[in-house]
Amino acid sequence: MPSGVINLQRQCRIDSQVSLTETATVCEEEYNFSVKLNQHGLKMYCCANCNYSTPYKSSLKTHAVTHRNVRPFECSVCHKQFKLREGLKSHFRLHSGEKPYKCKICGETFAQHAAMKYHFNKSH
Ligand SMILES: [Zn+2]
Numbered sequence: 422m423p424s425g426v427i428n429l430q431r432q433c434r435i436d437s438q439v440s441l442t443e444t445a446t447v448c449e450e451e452y453n454f455s456v457k458l459n460q461h462g463l464k465m466y467c468c469a470n471c472n473y474s475t476p477y478k479s480s481l482k483t484h485a486v487t488h489r490n491v492r493p494f495e496c497s498v499c500h501k502q503f504k505l506r507e508g509l510k511s512h513f514r515l516h517s518g519e520k521p522y523k524c525k526i527c528g529e530t531f532a533q534h535a536a537m538k539y540h541f542n543k544s545h
């Protein structure tokens with residue numbers, strides 16, 4: 422997938438501020454993955470830090486962020502930073518007032534799943 426490769430290089434150039442040829446090496450080390458064939462002969466990119474594996478290099482790149490101290494998702498309101506888009510989305514509900522989690526016993530609504538669970542365990 423040529424577009425994935427381009428993205429990868431662009432991302433790395435920002436990260437390390439070195440030339441393109443050098444970044445390629447830096448990246449491979451930074452992402453720390455191995456390539457294996459699965460039972461269907463499909464190429465799988467395996468994370469070296471956990472047992473995550475994916476056929477897409479771009480997905481591996483997204484996943485690798487969780488092992489690094491990089492928080493690319495920033496809240497536009499309070500500028501708090503998050504490693505994952507899901508984390509930011511969940512946080513952003515505090516600002517938007519959206520409360521998608523509803524207690525099935527009393528109907529009270531919550532912005533975050535953890536808050537609903539806490540309420541559920543404590544009040545019922
Ligand atoms: Zn991993």
Ligand SMILES: [Zn+2]
Nearest residue numbers: 496498499500
């Ligand atoms: Zn915020």
Ligand SMILES: [Zn+2]
Nearest residue numbers: 524526527528
């Ligand atoms: Zn309740």
